[in-house]
Amino acid sequence: MNKEQLDLLLRESDRFPPPHGMRLSYGTAGFREDASVLLSTMYRVGILAALRALKTEAVIGLMITASHNKVSDNGVKIADPSGGMLTQEWEPFANALANAPSSRDLVRLINEFAEKENILLDGSKSAQILVARDTRPSGEVLLDAAKNGIGSIIGAVAQDMGTLTTPQLHWMVHVRNKGLESSELDYFNGLSNSFKWLLDSNPNNSELNDWDNRLVVDGANGVGGQKLELLKEKLNGLAIEIRNSGKGEGVLNERVGADFVQKEKTVPCSFGSQDVGIRCVSFDGDADRLVYFTVPSGSSNKINLVDGDKILSLFAIFIKEQLTILAARSKDTKIAFEPRLGVVQTAYANGASTRYLKDLGLEVVLTPTGVKYLHEKAAEYDIGIYFEANGHGTVLFSDYCISLLQPVSWELSNVFAGSETHKAALRLLAISKLINQAVGDALSGLLLVEAILRHKNWSIHKWSELYQDLPSRQLKVKVVDRTAVETSNAETKVVKPPGLQEAIDLEIAKYPQGRCFIRPSGTEDVIRVYAEASTQEAADDLATSVAKLVDQFLGDGSSK
Known part of the structure; x- marks a missing residue:
């Protein structure tokens, strides 16, 4: 590190002293805390993003959001060159950076890490970081701190993309590093064009005159509702009504949004008896989750939830159908097409969903809890589908699979133009362009759900009845030291x-x-x-009895 870089870091970091007595940890969602204590963290994550961009020689993303958390919270996370989450190998450095007690400690850490990673801090290389925030009031001042951090590394430049959903920023990083156009307009055009093609390829279009195209969306009073307002102008075939859009009618994530709906199984604000029988969907605060629901007749505030497990099942059914169509004709066309399809869940997925997917003949694997584990495992397949029950998930298509699909669709257009075989290949290509390849995305997920339901001519009620969830219960037990418990087999078995x-x-x-x-x-x-x-009472009793066991082995005498 040269003197110019050293002086710049010392001078700027002195402006952002860390909060006293607080230790932060970079998790799946990055750093999150009350917004009032995050200025130092934002500044330091700006430095982290700049170092990552220099190391990878690629565009990196920095997103300021706390997703489904209360409005007074905020957070920050890094998007790697793929558009996915920061590599786990850099998380310890992120923690050390955020918790360095002084400017000199911070500079020492940076210098040692740069030397270890062979990152030149002499201004000889440039680095670009795309930055964005959601609609939280604290976002603007925190973003300025992050920009200061980026600017504290010579050669690093922040490009402010404005107010975005989290998936939009991840998508922009993903496509920018592929050399493709990556503006917000490009994002909207990609979604709307792929959605239109999926609708037009529906062989049952002539039978859908009575299709109920009404959809009511709960925007969680966040950025997702605002972006859907822009996107819906490009969509035909859906009558979308957006409530809790963030235009002053309520507070972000307060009794609204996917997290509230999924956990409480209660109608969000602005929904009620007027919505009986209509497809309803809730986003979370930064629009990387979605869950569907219906309002039953005669119920004052309860809902019938269609969660991420059933979204996963719907996607898996449709994609498997297209692959089956292609496999059936591969012998006739002499086109070899055998991509490996995999479904990835955590142990929190309802057991009924796992059994249903396995009964369909699908390969189902479990990972530890956390999107980073799900995404990493799904990427091992030619087509990998993952979803958590909370509504976060996506479908990943490998470059190899895309390289197979493109010539298949072209050759079939010459042999079976307009046939279901040809359309099956094109549908899969359209899905790969519609669904976000970087992270879960409520906007793209919504459009894929709607296209598949229309393709199959299913109501939300028929979709919901694919299987019946087993009753479940979650509890937590306070312990002196949580590290005393070690698990294996995707966290399903206790080792210690x-x-x-x-x-x-x-x-x-x-x-x-x-x-x-x-x-x-x-x-x-x-x-x-x-x-x-098998029953709610039994699930409650089982959870309670196991909580007591945990308390006996290592608890402090309290659980809830």
Whole structure:
């Protein structure tokens, strides 16, 4: 590090002292905390983004958001060159950077890390970082701090993309690094064009005169509702009504949004009896999650939830159908096309959904909890589908799969132009362009759900009845040291302390369709308990009995 760089870092970092007595941790969602204490963190993550851009020699993203958290919170995370999350290998450095107690400690860390990673800090290379924020009032001042951090590394430049959904920024990083056009207009055009093609390729269009094209969207009073207002002008075939759009009618994520709807199974604000029978969907605050729901007749505030597990199932059914069509004709056309399709879930996926997917003949694998694990595993397939029950997920198409689909669709156009075989190949290509290849995206997910439902001529009620969720219960147990619990097999089995898993197995055996696992929290000293059984009472009892076991083995005497 030369003197110019050293002086710049010392001078600028002195303006952003870290909060006293607070330790931050970079998790799946980056850093999150009350916005009032995040100025130093934003500044330092700006530095992190600049270093990452120099290291990778690619465009990096920095997004300021706290997703489904309350409006007083905020956070920040990095988008890697693929558009995905920051590599896990850099998370320890991110933690050390955020928690450095002084400017001199900060500079020492940066210098040591740069030397280890062979990052030149002499201004000889340039770096570009795309930055954006959601609609939180704190976003503007925090973004300025992040820009200061980026500017503290000589050669690094921040390009402010304005107010965006989180998936939009990730998409922009993804396509920018592929050398493609990456403006917000390009994003909207890509979604609308792919959606239109999927609708036009529907062989049942002539039979859909009675299709209910009404859709009511809960925008969580966040950025997603505002962006959907812009996107819907480019869409035909959907009558979209947007509520909780963030135009002053309510508070971000307060009794609205996907997290509230999925956890509480209650209608969000602005919804009620007037919506009986209509397809409804909720985004979260930064629009990287979506869940569907219906309002049943005669219910004052309860809903019928169609969660991420069922969104995954719908996508898997449709994609498998297209692959089956292609496989059936591959012998006739002499086109070899056998991509590997995989479905990725965590142990929190309802057991009924996992059984349903396996009964369809799909390959289903579990990963530890966290989008970074799901995404990484899904990327191992030619087509990988992942979703969490909370509504975050996407469909990944490998470059190899795309390289197969493009010539297949071209050759079939010469042999079977307009046939279902040709359309099946084009549908898969359209899905790969519609669904966000970087992260979960409520806008693109919504359009794919709507296209598939129309293609199959399914109501939301028929979709919801694919399988019946098993009753479940989640609890958490306070412990002195959460690291005393170690797990294996995608967090479904306890390795330590010895004897605990055997005790859990004995409890599970008492309940029909019983399933239960425990895992340590990533952020607090609690052990989380998840249980399923054939009835709600049984699920509650199983969760309670296992929570007591956890408390006996290592608790502090309290659970909830």
